[in-house]
Amino acid sequence: MKEIKILYLYPDMLELYGDYGNIQVLKYRIESRGYSVIIDRYSIDDDAPDFNNYDIVFAGGGADNEQSILAEDLIKYKDNIKDAIKNGVFFLLICGSYQLFGKYYKDVDGNIIPGLDVFDYYTESNPDRKSRCIGNIVIEVELNNFKTTVIGFENHGGQTFNISRPFGNVLFGNGNKFNDTQEGYFQNNVIATYLHGPLLSKNPVLTDYIIKYCLDRKYNENIILENLNDEFENLCREQLLNRFLK
């Protein structure tokens, strides 16, 4: 049986805003098609994982306090992570983790918290602590030359700069910065984004893009995923796109 292995980073610390739901949606859509899924969890004090052993690496957003603790831990795996990305392991990084994989994060007091420096972007917190990009967001993304809209919820103070290739163009909401036209960072096997919601819950096309990518890579074929009953997802998308875009 075909199998997808997911590494879930810091589930006990990066667990705000329902980001765990992304793992549940992946599991649901993988298992509904008769494939199997293995979810390994890694957190501080656990044995070091080899990122190359996985098909998907997932990390979510967390409280500010906890994020700085795990930044120190994650940096130990910098070379292994870079290697895994180069080898094509899929990385799905939400909010705090998105920031963490960049060059640095500059906090309100001007302190620089070094990131993993895997990607060239960097994040600076908004000088006004109380002012954050909060709200529903819709972006347009292109996956395998196919354009689709992605619906989510953003809640971030950090403003991210120097994005070489965004995940999507903003149709509604803020994006990487206040009133930005671009959201997130994207390469074939990396989606780094501010979108909670959870991201994959209302975007089955995106979820299936990730699943297909992993199966194709692992089993070296061009797989056609079996259609699932997406009635609720489609109704939800129709309702929300009507509400936000009209």
Added chain:
Amino acid sequence: MKNFFIILAMKILNIILKIFHKNGGNLLGKIAFNWNPEILKYFKTNCPVIAVSATNGKTMTNNCIAYTLKNSGYKVVSNVEGNNMETGIISTLLKNCSLFGKIKADFLVFEVDESYIPIVFKDFKLDTLVILNFFRDQLDRNGEVESLILRINEFLKTYNGNLILNNDDPNVARLGQANPENLNVYYFSVDKYKYATENIKEAGEGKFCPFCKTKLEYEYYQYSHVGKFNCPNCNFGNNEIYKLATNIDLKNRCFEINDVTYNIKGNSIYLVYNYTAVISVCSLYNISTEIIRNSLSTFSLNNGRLEELEINGVKTIINLAKNPTGSNVSLRILNEDDDEKELLFVLNDNIADGFDVSWIWDINFDNLNNVSRIITSGTRAYDIAIRIKTSGFDSCKIEPYLDLTEAIQALYKTDIKKYVIANYTSLQPTRKQIKHFGGLEK
């Protein structure tokens, strides 16, 4: 003099509101506050002020304390309608004071929104503060739980009144150390109940010791992160318990404290926590055990907090749930009931609910016990339907309706027992429509 006229004007406005049968909510407080933001300082009282705060359970605990004190013959002023922000408390004071701001009562009892404790009681002397729990709640509106706790901790550093804390919530128990000189700290606790678990079952907060950052060890979890914990490094959590509830019997709706049996209406573990807090407060003010027992056995809110109704002969239980823990404890009650049942979940995303509905992914819908069908409704009916489907519940048995009336009609197509969970702004419309459907209300 200015304050005198503000109060006079608000009293007149209150009379006008009454003529039109309007309660006004926190309107009076809002106007008075805009006129003079320092108006709270003007109110004078000689009686003890009791405040209740928490993420969940404020209204029930507050109203039950007020009810018990009233049953003891005291005159009690309380914001029983649940207006718990600064302006809501000012409204309650305005309605009950003389033109000179004097409040004649034996007790003032307030439920206070967690974030307003430091603001309201900066100028208003507090005799007893009760804190029940802290859970994640509307993160897009309130921010992270930790920053809220730190603000309350800061306030408590100079507070010397009675402090009644839930010893089973690490984020609450830690506040007992905010002011080491305060000798009036009382901890309450609830003994392990039948459905307590060894591992955490629902999303929770207190994972690390707030003092030494060591991972906390739990003997058991009652619900969410509430349970018997201890820090293996610094022994945090090991406090002397003022009131301990034992022999928790939810089936027969009773528990014991100091060998006295208390019967309650309702069958949830979180109610036992709320009522143990009530008993702790009332004991501090020497209310007789008999009056407390009678009060607890007759008290119920009947406003959608575990409200039990008969709708055309079908048993229906309605409960408010505005955050993951509120929903998880509602599902606990449902799962602890072996009867066949159907669930209606109503989810709105209006301003007062928070626009972000991603918290529904922190609700544990796994292995629902004997649920044959689920109806969803509200402005986010589809979001919650997707959530439930993804947990493994058969999607053929899920029916989403954006329209609440249609949802309720669909719900009562069968005469199977109903559980209804509704979030903040959806609760009252849902109650009203269900009662209307059952001919209980026009």
